[in-house]
Amino acid sequence: MGDFNEAVILDAIRREPQGLSRVELAAATGLSAQTVSNICRRLLDGGLARETGKKSSGSGKPRTLLQVNAESRYVVGAHLDPAVITYVVLDLLGRVVTHRRQPTPQVVAPDKTMAGIGASIHALLADSGVPRERILGLGIAAPGPVDIEAGLVVDPPELEGWGRVPLRDSGQVTVADGWGS
Numbered sequence: 001m002g003d004f005n006e007a008v009i010l011d012a013i014r015r016e017p018q019g020l021s022r023v024e025l026a027a028a029t030g031l032s033a034q035t036v037s038n039i040c041r042r043l044l045d046g047g048l049a050r051e052t053g054k055k056s057s058g059s060g061k062p063r064t065l066l067q068v069n070a071e072s073r074y075v076v077g078a079h080l081d082p083a084v085i086t087y088v089v090l091d092l093l094g095r096v097v098t099h100r101r102q103p104t105p106q107v108v109a110p111d112k113t114m115a116g117i118g119a120s121i122h123a124l125l126a127d128s129g130v131p132r133e134r135i136l137g138l139g140i141a142a143p144g145p146v147d148i149e150a151g152l153v154v155d156p157p158e159l160e161g162w163g164r165v166p167l168r169d170s171g172q173v174t175v176a177d178g179w180g181s
Helices: 002-015 024-028 035-047 110-128
Strands: 049-055 064-068 074-080 083-092 096-103 135-141 174-176
Touching: 002 024, 002 035, 002 074, 024 049, 024 064, 035 049, 035 064, 074 110, 083 110, 096 110, 110 135
Parallel strands: 074 135
Antiparallel strands: 049 064, 074 083, 083 096
């Protein structure tokens, strides 16, 4: 439940560009003030959020505003299409840090294509200057059908030779040593 509540708080902060106070977060999420305070402390300690100023609401102590620290973590995405593969690095606010497109290789060996995707992701990260330890994850979109539980691309249209390809567990597409897609 803690991870879910943390995601709820982070999303609420993300949706308000000017930032939100802990009191406003409690009201917006329905979580208790203590829960919000504990989660905010974890987000601040982890660098995912930052205090950005004060907001006066009349009498009493001004409230401290929190915003997402967009540059604290990043995500990588790849979209495999029969014609083109698109790569992107996004910050925590979903802003594009860098991207690249390249034609999809016309080979029927999925292992070679996946190795190429892995190499392209490594090159993209090197060009972006984003430290690998700040990468939260990697998402790959592939033409369907996809067996989500098994992590398989199942005979996608217009990708010859891609019947039941273990995209998730192949080990070919990674962003860090020992960390798969």
